[in-house]
Amino acid sequence: MKHSDTLAEPIDDDLFDGIRTFFEHEIPFNRHLGITMERLERGKTTLLMPFKPELIGNPLVPALHGGSLSALADAAGGAAVFSGLAIGDQVSTIDLRIDYLRPAAPVDSWAEAHVVRLGGRVGVSRIQVWQQAVLENRSTEAQQGVQRERVLVAEATGVYSVRRR
Numbered sequence: 001m002k003h004s005d006t007l008a009e010p011i012d013d014d015l016f017d018g019i020r021t022f023f024e025h026e027i028p029f030n031r032h033l034g035i036t037m038e039r040l041e042r043g044k045t046t047l048l049m050p051f052k053p054e055l056i057g058n059p060l061v062p063a064l065h066g067g068s069l070s071a072l073a074d075a076a077g078g079a080a081v082f083s084g085l086a087i088g089d090q091v092s093t094i095d096l097r098i099d100y101l102r103p104a105a106p107v108d109s110w111a112e113a114h115v116v117r118l119g120g121r122v123g124v125s126r127i128q129v130w131q132q133a134v135l136e137n138r139s140t141e142a143q144q145g146v147q148r149e150r151v152l153v154a155e156a157t158g159v160y161s162v163r164r165r
Contacts, residue, residue: 124157
């Protein structure tokens with residue numbers, strides 16, 4: 001079986017619970033940021049980072065610190081790659097490229113990631129970071145009074161080292 005074929009296999013509830021527990025509780029930085037895993041499929045994930053005042057990077061705007069958004073994006077990209085591996089395999093970040101598209105408001109943030117390529121030694125994920133559309137993230141829609149569910153605040157590509165057992 002090719003490595004990319006594993007992305008077609010479903011994740012059962014016990015495995016999802018184990019991966020979620022690992023990402024939320026066993027990775028200290030994720031725990032510090034309050035990151036939770038809302039959804040996980042093979043090769044796809046959605047993570048939530050709830051707003052905390054300590055995440056503000058620019059109090060004058062106010063806007064979230066870019067480092068908190070990149071940490072969320074990196075965790076999501078790594079989780080998406082991790083979901084395509086066997087139990088016992090390991091993932092670590094090689095490179096993360098992020099584009100900040102607008103100031104991120106002092107509200108909850110989500111990251112959605114999907115695997116673009118999963119090989120024998122390297123995995124690549126694309127990640128989108130979004131928030132609810134509010135005036136504080138300068139959403140044109142919110143400024144015009146148009147109700148929109150969410151607004152994209154950053155896009156990223158993560159490259160991850162894969163160590164198979």
